[in-house]
Amino acid sequence: MVRQLTAADRDRLVRHFTALDGDDRVLRFGQHASDHVIENYVRGMDFTNDVVFGVFDSALNLVGVGHLAYLPLEEDETGRTAEFGLSVLESARGTGVGSALFARAGMRCRNSGVTTLYMHCLAHNKTMMRIAGKAGMDIRRDYGEADAYLALPPADSASILSEMFEEQAAVFDYVLKRQVRQADKLLAFLLPVD
Numbered sequence: 001m002v003r004q005l006t007a008a009d010r011d012r013l014v015r016h017f018t019a020l021d022g023d024d025r026v027l028r029f030g031q032h033a034s035d036h037v038i039e040n041y042v043r044g045m046d047f048t049n050d051v052v053f054g055v056f057d058s059a060l061n062l063v064g065v066g067h068l069a070y071l072p073l074e075e076d077e078t079g080r081t082a083e084f085g086l087s088v089l090e091s092a093r094g095t096g097v098g099s100a101l102f103a104r105a106g107m108r109c110r111n112s113g114v115t116t117l118y119m120h121c122l123a124h125n126k127t128m129m130r131i132a133g134k135a136g137m138d139i140r141r142d143y144g145e146a147d148a149y150l151a152l153p154p155a156d157s158a159s160i161l162s163e164m165f166e167e168q169a170a171v172f173d174y175v176l177k178r179q180v181r182q183a184d185k186l187l188a189f190l191l192p193v194d
């Protein structure tokens with residue numbers, strides 16, 4: 001379940017990104033981002049103009065994060081472009097979280113008038129190349145880096161309804177997980193195990 005995040009999720013975002021190891025930070029940020037750089041990045045995240053998506057596990061840890069940033073429209077451009085970056089914690093990889101984040105970003109792009117979804121990554125990032133290839137992205141490799149472009153069709157009633165449904169289901173899922181956690185804590189308090 002992919003839920004849209006808000007500024008209230010900043011602490012969780014910091015915990016997510018700082019849990020990535022050095023190699024993953026290079027893949028995600030294109031540099032050896034220190035914890036301090038990550039904290040600044042999260043502090044500067046713009047939840048009004050950009051869209052940030054998250055996937056939570058049953059303990060409400062943020063195991064997957066996708067950041068969709070709308071690029072400014074150049075003078076000669078006819079359609080809008082948005083750049084997408086994502087990361088999934090090692091423990092949750094290979095279970096479709098990355099693909100789900102990508103699909104959700106594509107849907108949001110369509111529904112917000114974006115015509116091209118763009119991703120930049122290292123060309124040896126096989127998992128990302130797989131995600132981009134599966135989606136039919138046009139991948140251009142150069143000097144060990146890769147730019148991938150996905151042309152998107154305009155929104156229709158199905159894409160709008162589908163995104164609304166997904167978001168509502170994700171919010172419901174999140175609330176349910178939170179209630180289960182609270183019930184677990186209450187039980188542990190009432191029936192402590194020696």
Ligand SMILES: CC(C)(COP(=O)(O)OP(=O)(O)OC[C@H]1O[C@@H](n2cnc3c(N)ncnc32)[C@H](O)[C@@H]1OP(=O)(O)O)[C@@H](O)C(=O)NCCC(=O)NCCS
Nearest residue numbers: 024027085086087088093094095096097098099126127130
């Ligand atoms: C890239 C990343 C987000 C993928 O997340 P994920 O949740 O593991 O992705 P998925 O489970 O959806 O798997 C995606 C596809 O890649 C495939 N895959 C996984 N590892 C692979 C590998 N080493 N080589 C080729 N394909 C691979 C999976 O089988 C899956 O394909 P399928 O759907 O046909 O089975 C995650 O590995 C990550 O966070 N990496 C570090 C940061 C990063 O690289 N970010 C991208 C920069 S923008």
